Every structure is written in structure tokens, then in C-alpha cells.
Amino acid sequence: MQEAHSVLGPASPQAAAIAHLAWIFFGVAALVWLAVLGSLTVALLRPHGLGERDVDPQLTRRHRNVVSGALGLSAVALLVLGVVDYSTGRGIETPRAATPDTVRVRLIGRQWWWEIQYEQKTPPYRVTTANELHIPLGRPVVLTLESSDVIHSFWAPSLHGKSDLVPSYSSEFVIQADKPGVYRAPCAEYCGAQHAKMMLLIIAQPADSFAGWYANEMRDAPTPPPNVARGQEVFRTAACPFCHTIRGAATGGSVAPDLTHIASRMTLAAGTLPNRRAELAAWIANAQGPKPGNRMPANLVSGGDLNALVDYLGTLR
Numbered sequence: 001m002q003e004a005h006s007v008l009g010p011a012s013p014q015a016a017a018i019a020h021l022a023w024i025f026f027g028v029a030a031l032v033w034l035a036v037l038g039s040l041t042v043a044l045l046r047p048h049g050l051g052e053r054d055v056d057p058q059l060t061r062r063h064r065n066v067v068s069g070a071l072g073l074s075a076v077a078l079l080v081l082g083v084v085d086y087s088t089g090r091g092i093e094t095p096r097a098a099t100p101d102t103v104r105v106r107l108i109g110r111q112w113w114w115e116i117q118y119e120q121k122t123p124p125y126r127v128t129t130a131n132e133l134h135i136p137l138g139r140p141v142v143l144t145l146e147s148s149d150v151i152h153s154f155w156a157p158s159l160h161g162k163s164d165l166v167p168s169y170s171s172e173f174v175i176q177a178d179k180p181g182v183y184r185a186p187c188a189e190y191c192g193a194q195h196a197k198m199m200l201l202i203i204a205q206p207a208d209s210f211a212g213w214y215a216n217e218m219r220d221a222p223t224p225p226p227n228v229a230r231g232q233e234v235f236r237t238a239a240c241p242f243c244h245t246i247r248g249a250a251t252g253g254s255v256a257p258d259l260t261h262i263a264s265r266m267t268l269a270a271g272t273l274p275n276r277r278a279e280l281a282a283w284i285a286n287a288q289g290p291k292p293g294n295r296m297p298a299n300l301v302s303g304g305d306l307n308a309l310v311d312y313l314g315t316l317r
């Protein structure tokens with residue numbers, strides 16, 4: 001599916017308001033540009049050579065009128081743009097009061113990936129995933145933006161404006177998608193070496209397919225079939241649980257992406273690699289190759305162990 005990433009191709013009420021504003025600014029700026037170039041042309045085509053001394057007083061008065069008229073017009077244009085800009089901002093930035101169908105998600109920026117926690121009022125209260133944010137069409141999604149290290153920034157141009165993720169501070173941001181699709185939201189604030197490989201994908205899907213995805217996400221990892229049991233053992237005994245968790249199989253750290261349903265993701269390491277067997281194996285063998293400096297060490301497993309491990313991870317749908 002084509003990934004959408006365009007301010008001028010809005011897929012939500014908020015982005016539509018921003019695109020509308022952009023066109024108003026563009027229109028006014030185009031008129032100003034035409035007026036300036038037009039007066040310049042008129043001035044250039046005029047006969048030159050009027051000396052300072054023989055300037056006609058009638059003429060200077062006209063000049064003064066033209067200049068003050070232009071100043072007045074500029075002031076009015078700026079004022080109008082200011083008011084339109086302010087009201088657009090007010091209209092889209094106030095978090096709307098939560099309705100029963102509001103989806104609540106904590107989005108935490110980490111060097112250099114996105115932690116995603118869906119919050120709900122019933123057990124298991126929180127559903128954790130990474131790098132791919134699924135949202136239902138046409139429903140408001142309240143994002144609570146946080147950061148665990150440095151300033152990151154959330155920006156899905158097709159859905160909304162930009163909002164920073166600031167350490168020890170949380171802010172709310174409401175998004176909504178009205179057209180199904182995959183929207184790109186690369187980190188929009190330089191946050192260190194691998195800032196360029198910190199892609200968040202927002203997958204907007206119809207209510208029933210979102211519900212299906214979410215129901216699966218809530219489940220723990222299944223007991224592995226016998227042919228991949230060894231892979232699970234490798235996962236548990238290698239350093240993996242030190243940083244990663246597979247719910248139902250290996251309770252571990254939360255400083256790295258939750259891998260409970262890793263096989264259902266499209267990409268690995270925040271858009272760095274497509275999620276296919278070869279790339280997954282290459283990533284685990286040497287995560288420092290495709291994304292140098294990232295927080296996952298290289299050379300954790302190799303050979304038959306690596307094969308078994310990759311087979312096992314491939315079952316985590």
C-alpha cells in the first residue's frame with residue numbers, strides 16, 4: 001500500500017484545516033507577489049530622469065497616497081492572516097472531550113523507536129506494541145506524548161500538525177483519520193545518530209479490522225509449536241529478555257520493543273528493514289549493521305541458534 005505523507009493530501013479534519021490554511025496563505029502571498037512585481041514593472045517602464053529639484057508637488061502627494069495605501073493594505077492582510085491562523089490553531093489543537101469511542105494511546109519516543117501503549121479501563125489495562133500505530137477510521141485518538149530520553153517530535157503530515165515529545169512532560173494530541181491507509185510519521189526533531197531511522201507508521205483501518213488486530217494484540221504469545229520450541233529457549237537464554245518482553249513467554253525488560261506480536265509488523269527497527277526472515281536474522285546477528293549506534297548490541301546469537309530463534313519469532317503473529 002502506498003504510504004501517505006503530504007500536507008496537501010489531508011486525510012483528517014485537522015489536516016484538512018491546516019491544508020486550507022496553507023492555501024489561504026499561498027493565495028494571499030501570490031496576490032502580494034503579483035502586486036509587487038506589477039508595480040516594479042510599471043516603475044521600470046516609466047520615463048526616468050526626473051531630477052530631485054523639478055519634482056511636481058502634485059506628484060509627490062500622489063506617491064505618498066499610494067505608499068500609505070499599500071502600507072494599510074499590508075497591515076490589513078497581515079491582520080487577517082493572523083486571525084485566520086490563530087483560529088485554525090485553536091480549532092484543531094484543543095483536545096476534544098473524550099467520548100466513549102475515544103481511543104487512548106501513550107506514545108513514547110525513545111532513541112530511536114516508538115513505544116505504543118493502548119490504554120483501556122478493563123484488564124489487561126494496557127496493550128504494548130512498537131513502531132506501528134493502528135487506529136480505527138473516523139474515531140478520535142487521544143495521544144499522550146512522552147519521551148524517555150531526548151526531545152522527539154510527532155508529525156504525520158496527512159493527519160495533523162507537529163507536536164513535540166518532551167522528557168518528563170506529557171502532552172495530549174488528538175488525531176483522527178477519515179481515509180484508510182498507512183500514514184508516515186517520521187520523528188521530526190533531531191534526536192541523535194539514528195534520528196533518520198525513527199519511522200512511525202500509522203495504520204488507519206475500518207472498525208472491524210482494527211478490532212480484529214486489537215483483539216489479537218491483547219493476547220499473550222501462543223505456546224510455540226514443538227518445531228520452534230528450541231527457538232523460544234534460545235530467546236530466553238540469550239540476552240534478549242534483558243531488554244525485550246514477549247508476553248506469555250518471557251517477561252523481560254521494557255527498554256526495547258515488545259516482541260509479543262513481532263511477526264505481525266511490516267517493518268523492523270522503526271522502518272529500518274522490511275520484516276522478512278532474512279532481514280530479521282541479519283538484524284539479530286548484527287543490529288549495528290543496518291542501524292549503527294542503536295541500543296541493541298551485535299553478535300548475540302549465531303548459527304543454528306539464530307535459525308531456531310528466527311523460526312520462533314516468525315510464529316509470533
Ligand SMILES: [Cu+2]
Pocket residue numbers: 151152153187188189190191192195196198
Ligand atoms: Cu528524532
